[in-house]
Amino acid sequence: MNEEVSRGPGVVAKEEATQESVAKTESAPGAASQPRQFLEDLLLIEDFLRYGFRSGRQIEAEEGTSAFGDSSSAEDETGFANEDRQARLKDIEARVRQCTACVLSQSRSRTVFGEGVTNPQVLVIGEGPGAEEDRQGLPFVGASGNLLDKMLAAIGLSRKTNCYIGNIVKCRPPNNREPTPTERDACIGYLRAQIEILRPMFILCVGRTAAHSLLEVNDAISRLRGRTFAFEGIPVRITFHPSALLRDASLKRPAWEDLKQFRALMDGTADGPAQTSKGGE
16 A cells, blocks of 8 residues: 555554554553553554544443453444444545545545445445546446446346445546556555445455455456455455446456356355455455
């Protein structure tokens, strides 16, 4: 990640988190005897190292529950109570709306955070907003969005019932160009936070840019398709971006093969283990 970004997820935020944690510890003699404060400090440092900002997670140490929240019946494997997911996503979305970490903030009309259910079976990740998404503030609308909805529906998926859809960058690159590495690095912390909260069972990257940014690989999409990767333990597959299919109809058949393989993976009938990647370590 580009360590020169100072106002978004980056090294300055990490340093501030560490300084804030140290200040808290120094101001509280006998911190070792205060497990709640100690755990909150650890969460703060982890948030800034992983995402570049405070995620809003809190330690629950009430009687009858684990300090880590493991034994609470209201929480799932993400560590977030189901009813809190939407609130936590809203908090991060508010941060995105005010973000000026890269030059894309200067030309956007709206930020495009994401859309879908908050307990998704599948998270679909694209590259970034286009012109119509920039106007509406929603991901994958217009012609490419209609095609994506049809692609997902063909394998029993929908943003209305079992999917969440997001992008690598939350602001539209001018003239729909590919986002630069600096722009992707400035925004990837928000996506990581979304994944941490949503904790989907599977991830589908549509397009080379999404796969490269999430998995931190550089292979051509022809070498990425047909393989199962893992991000934070979540199986990941890659296919073409819907806009590529609109430009080149010959890609529709291989894209359909990708979708069938993805459905087989979901159904537990696909062959081969997931391959780890740098981004999923």
